[in-house]
Amino acid sequence: MLSSTVRLLMRSGSLLRPLIITARPLSIKPTLINLTEKRKTLINEIPRRWSHVHYTYPMIESRVMLILRLFDKIDSNSLKLDSRFVQDLGLDSLDIVEITAALEDEFWTEIPDCDSDHFATPRHVIQYLCDKYDVYEHIEPISAGKEYLEEAKAAADRAHH
Amino acid sequence: MSLSARIPQTLKQVRPVLSVDHAEAKRRVLNLYKIWLRQIPYIRIDYIKNNWTEPRLRDVIKENFMRNKDVTDIRAIDLLVVRGQMDFVETAEIWRQQHNAAVFDSTKNTYKKKPASFLERFYEGH
Numbered sequence: 246m247l248s249s250t251v252r253l254l255m256r257s258g259s260l261l262r263p264l265i266i267t268a269r270p271l272s273i274k275p276t277l278i279n280l281t282e283k284r285k286t287l288i289n290e291i292p293r294r295w296s297h298v299h300y301t302y303p304m305i306e307s308r309v310m311l312i313l314r315l316f317d318k319i320d321s322n323s324l325k326l327d328s329r330f331v332q333d334l335g336l337d338s339l340d341i342v343e344i345t346a347a348l349e350d351e352f353w354t355e356i357p358d359c360d361s362d363h364f365a366t367p368r369h370v371i372q373y374l375c376d377k378y379d380v381y382e383h384i385e386p387i388s389a390g391k392e393y394l395e396e397a398k399a400a401a402d403r404a405h406h
Numbered sequence: 407m408s409l410s411a412r413i414p415q416t417l418k419q420v421r422p423v424l425s426v427d428h429a430e431a432k433r434r435v436l437n438l439y440k441i442w443l444r445q446i447p448y449i450r451i452d453y454i455k456n457n458w459t460e461p462r463l464r465d466v467i468k469e470n471f472m473r474n475k476d477v478t479d480i481r482a483i484d485l486l487v488v489r490g491q492m493d494f495v496e497t498a499e500i501w502r503q504q505h506n507a508a509v510f511d512s513t514k515n516t517y518k519k520k521p522a523s524f525l526e527r528f529y530e531g532h
Contacts (some may be wrong), residue, residue, distance in 0.1 A: 342436050
């Protein structure tokens with residue numbers, strides 16, 4: 246009984262902490278009142294970069310194309326979104342494994358063999374990663390931040406030209 | 407005596423070593439290749455005397471895989487994969503020495519030159 250009460254108090258202490266408004270003139274953090282007023286804008290507009298990286302379609306595309314261009318067996322001039330790895334670019338299955346390993350390093354994830362078997366063109370790779378991160382081509386997450394989206398678009402433009 | 411008993415059976419079902427079909431054998435090979443790729447930074451440090459760079463190590467591993475690229479027998483592929491795995495364990499656990507690892511690299515000359523001059527022979531002990 247006692248221990249459960251103590252546990253409850255400890256829990257409620259952590260819950261009650263945001264309710265205590267202290268005068269902190271130098272604090273950057275919003276007080277509770279500001280938070281309730283601005284909750285909508287806070288959630289929708291401020292880029293939440295502290296939680297994880299927000300992947301966008303142009304961002305994934307530019308990073309994949311960069312990896313492929315840096316791969317030494319691919320001629321970067323003939324690399325297009327729909328050029329086939331084996332037929333057009335002259336890679337073999339071991340090279341595709343190398344590309345998959347590079348992608349795993351870049352996106353900090355694991356790509357199982359059964360999925361990397363189906364990588365035939367760069368577009369397939371991009372599509373696979375987009376599906377993995379729930380990214381859709383024409384939907385931009387609000388929380389990704391406007392300037393960040395512009396950067397990603399600029400990077401994608403550079404990848405194409 | 408029936409006919410089938412007199413004719414010796416030449417075609418027999420061969421029991422697979424590991425893989426049942428070519429797709430599975432290929433998957434095993436690619437998996438092994440990925441394991442070797444992931445080990446490259448560690449190989450470089452464990453066998454630092456061989457002065458391998460990471461791109462060079464990638465070429466060495468690829469070369470060793472491509473050496474058996476014409477093997478089509480599934481059982482032979484499986485045995486090669488098993489051998490590759492044993493090689494990998496030996497390399498990763500540093501059961502090899504520097505020159506044992508250098509054997510993988512075709513450009514590395516592991517043959518020790520015989521001493522030519524008098525002083526070189528003296529340093530060698532004869």
